[in-house]
Amino acid sequence: MxxxxxxxxxxxxxxxxxxxxxxxxxxxxxxxxxxxxxxxxxxxxxxxxxxxxxxxxxxxxxxxxxxxxxxxxxxxxxxxxxxxxxxxxxxxxxxxxxxxxxxxxxxxxxxxxxxxxxxxxxxxxxxxxxxxxxxxxxxxxxxxxxxxxxxxxxxxxxxxxxxxxxxxxxxxxxxxxxxxxxxxxxxxxxxxxxxxxxxxxxxxxxxxxxxxxxxxxxxxxxxxxxxxxxxxxxxxxxxxxxxxxxxxxxxxxxxxxxxxxxxxxxxxxxxxxxNHLNDKSGKMSKSKGDFLTVSLLQEKGYDPMVYRMFCLQSHYRKPLEFSYEVLDNMSAAYGKLVKKIAELGEDGAVNEQCFASYRERFSDALCNDMNTSMAITIVYDLLKEDTNDATKLALIKDFDRVLSLNLTTAQSKESQSVDAELEAYILAKIEERKEAKKAKDFAKADAIREELLAKGIAIKDTREGVVWSVQ
Ligand SMILES: [Zn+2]
Known part of the structure; x- marks a missing residue:
């Protein structure tokens, strides 16, 4: 090779x-x-x-x-x-x-x-x-x-x-x-x-x-x-x-x-x-008491993918400074990106030449001391590229094997139009249902599904995990 x-x-x-x-x-x-x-x-x-x-x-x-x-x-x-x-x-x-x-x-x-x-x-x-x-x-x-x-x-x-x-x-x-x-x-x-x-x-x-x-x-x-x-x-x-x-x-x-x-x-x-993740006062650590966990970010309404994208937008060798303000911006950017991708159709044949050239650009970015922010820029460039949706979608699915940002499977926030509080509630219920299923308490799992449905939220089990939608 x-x-x-x-x-x-x-x-x-x-x-x-x-x-x-x-x-x-x-x-x-x-x-x-x-x-x-x-x-x-x-x-x-x-x-x-x-x-x-x-x-x-x-x-x-x-x-x-x-x-x-x-x-x-x-x-x-x-x-x-x-x-x-x-x-x-x-x-x-x-x-x-x-x-x-x-x-x-x-x-x-x-x-x-x-x-x-x-x-x-x-x-x-x-x-x-x-x-x-x-x-x-x-x-x-x-x-x-x-x-x-x-x-x-x-x-x-x-x-x-x-x-x-x-x-x-x-x-x-x-x-x-x-x-x-x-x-x-x-x-x-x-x-x-x-x-x-x-x-x-x-x-x-x-x-x-x-x-x-x-x-x-x-x-x-x-x-x-x-x-x-x-x-x-x-x-x-x-x-x-x-x-x-x-x-x-x-x-x-x-x-x-x-x-x-x-x-x-x-x-x-x-x-x-x-390198370290810092907050304004310096390096984050367990000993500082109030430390940030993924669950806490979820409780505050952030999709964990937003944190992943935040990390990928920065080079791994540089210290990264965390703030909710930056995370809010990232959340908006992520929402827009997945919405754009969700609008792509799957019609037509993949343009092999375009596919190969973008794949090479993406691979070059990774090979260049893991330039992940460049890899994400390539996704944006691709969306603007003059080629058909089928090619774009095939490439984005291929890139997401590395980026793992649920780019083609994420819920587009704007189309959902639910507030952060309701979303946090839905995610907590999905988590509760997952636990119930793990404990083989299927009656409880079904009850949770019904409870969500009564509020107009449908959930679906997919290979990528549970997805939800507003009815
Ligand atoms: Zn070790």
């Missing part, structure tokens, strides 16, 4: 053409969610852009295998032995067991992904499934002399590496300032950046999940799960590792340190990082 897909590789700090280990195939890994709370829309920006990357690679002809972990074992704010066990904190807050919390928020995460048309990776593996693999890797690292036991914990020895700061031209000192924010001195460490591979001694009393190990009963460090889970499903060579920019240090740096020390060779050639 023709090889021209380029994107910015954080490892080399260059836009590069990808050359996978196996021709035509891409082994791709995504750091998954920590499931102790809902994902906020800032986290979901990364997943949206990684979804576009996967679909774009498929669009240009690659066979992609994508793996993602679920962090369901005590994950700290840093890899130091401080702070609270977030899973346990979540469980206490909601009077549930840790595993119930993990399951609940894993489901919630995938519900959000579904609303945003984010494809589920080919393999999704919870960290708690892989304890023997973690222990094995720690054993090998100890045997090879890359790790040491101190104070009951096993640490990775960063002084054994010729180049620990693989990603950065920053000085060691600058990086340490960043780390020091949330790290208390750990007297067991030989070097400042050494990190825990396996804990048996923890400062917080009751870490909920623990396992037997050669070093005593304990639990894995933060970074080891991504190295093990990716190798379990993708082997010793990976092509693309994705994550948010805040994963670069220390998480991805430590993943490389332990993986390459374990394997004895280079592990992953391309690193893809998505």
């Amino acid at each position: 023709e090889n021209k897909f380029q994107f910015y590789n954080t490892l080399t700090r260059k836009v590069e053409t990808i050359i996978p280990h196996e021709e035509g195939k891409i082994a791709m890994y995504t750091c998954g969610p920590t499931v102790y709370h809902y994902a906020h829309i800032g986290n979901l920006r990364s997943y949206i852009m990684e979804d576009v990357l996967e679909k774009a690679l498929r669009y240009v002809g690659y066979d992609v295998k994508r793996v993602m972990n679920i962090t369901d074992v005590g994950h700290l704010s840093s890899d130091a032995d401080t702070g609270e066990d977030k899973m346990l904190k979540g469980a206490k807050r909601e009077h549930k067991t840790v595993m119930e919390i993990a399951q609940f928020y894993t489901d919630a995460f995938f519900d959000d992904c579904k609303k945003l048309n984010i494809k589920t990776p080919d393999v999704v593996e919870p960290a708690t499934n892989c304890i023997p693999e973690f222990i094995h890797m720690v054993e090998v690292l100890l045997e090879k002399g890359f790790a040491y036991v101190a104070g009951g914990n096993v640490y990775f020895d960063t002084s054994r590496l010729p180049d620990y700061y693989v990603f950065s031209s920053q000085s060691e000192k600058e990086l340490l300032v960043g780390v020091r924010d949330d790290v208390e001195e750990d007297a067991n460490k030989k070097n400042k950046n050494d990190f825990v591979l396996w804990f048996t001694k923890s400062k917080f009393e009751d870490q909920a999940l623990k396992w037997e190990s050669p070093w005593g009963v304990g639990y894995p460090g933060w970074h080891i799960e991504c190295s093990c889970i990716s190798m379990k499903h993708l082997g010793e060579y990976m092509d693309i590792h994705c994550g948010g920019v805040d994963n670069i240090f220390p998480h991805h740096t430590n993943e490389i340190a332990q993986s390459e020390s374990y394997l004895g060779h280079k592990w992953c050639n391309y690193w893809f990082h998505v």
Whole structure:
């Protein structure tokens, strides 16, 4: 196949053409969610852009295998032995067991992904499934002399590496300032950046999940799960590792340190990082309290597709600033766009020449460091193009394999003419009906359909999900 897909590789700090280990195939890994709370829309920006990357690679002809972990074992704010066990904190807050919390928020995460048309990776593996693999890797690292036991914990020895700061031209000192924010001195460490591979001694009393190990009963460090889970499903060579920019240090740096020390060779050639979503006061985070979720946007009357389009209109490497004002503008633009597309007829034959030339333009935009805003501009250009509707519609359906904006299936807002409050009510009812069907309570599902019908709203189950219309 023709090889021209380029994107910015954080490892080399260059836009590069990808050359996978196996021709035509891409082994791709995504750091998954920590499931102790809902994902906020800032986290979901990364997943949206990684979804576009996967679909774009498929669009240009690659066979992609994508793996993602679920962090369901005590994950700290840093890899130091401080702070609270977030899973346990979540469980206490909601009077549930840790595993119930993990399951609940894993489901919630995938519900959000579904609303945003984010494809589920080919393999999704919870960290708690892989304890023997973690222990094995720690054993090998100890045997090879890359790790040491101190104070009951096993640490990775960063002084054994010729180049620990693989990603950065920053000085060691600058990086340490960043780390020091949330790290208390750990007297067991030989070097400042050494990190825990396996804990048996923890400062917080009751870490909920623990396992037997050669070093005593304990639990894995933060970074080891991504190295093990990716190798379990993708082997010793990976092509693309994705994550948010805040994963670069220390998480991805430590993943490389332990993986390459374990394997004895280079592990992953391309690193893809998505920048932050900010609000006016700075980076969005869970710890700020009132954080934005997809459900909250829906309650406020926004179609999740509007948020997806908002993300796609910006380049993944740039910070993106969220405001309701910008989202309102996006909502209007999205409404107009789907209305225009809904007005296209399907008559006539597809003009093959026009189809091929637009497909090439679209593919070039994706191959050019994933220029998603250009890809959307091409949709607008196409609508103005002097060609028949059948060609336009065929192309838009083809583009939407990557954009995933429901361009040909969305309800056109203007034709619906319902207010935001009624729409939110309808969406809540559709969601309630979905839950009822999932619980096999078909009587309730039918009752909800009747209730909506009584208000003049008809719903229809389609392959793309539930669609509704005003009668
Ligand atoms: Zn990871």
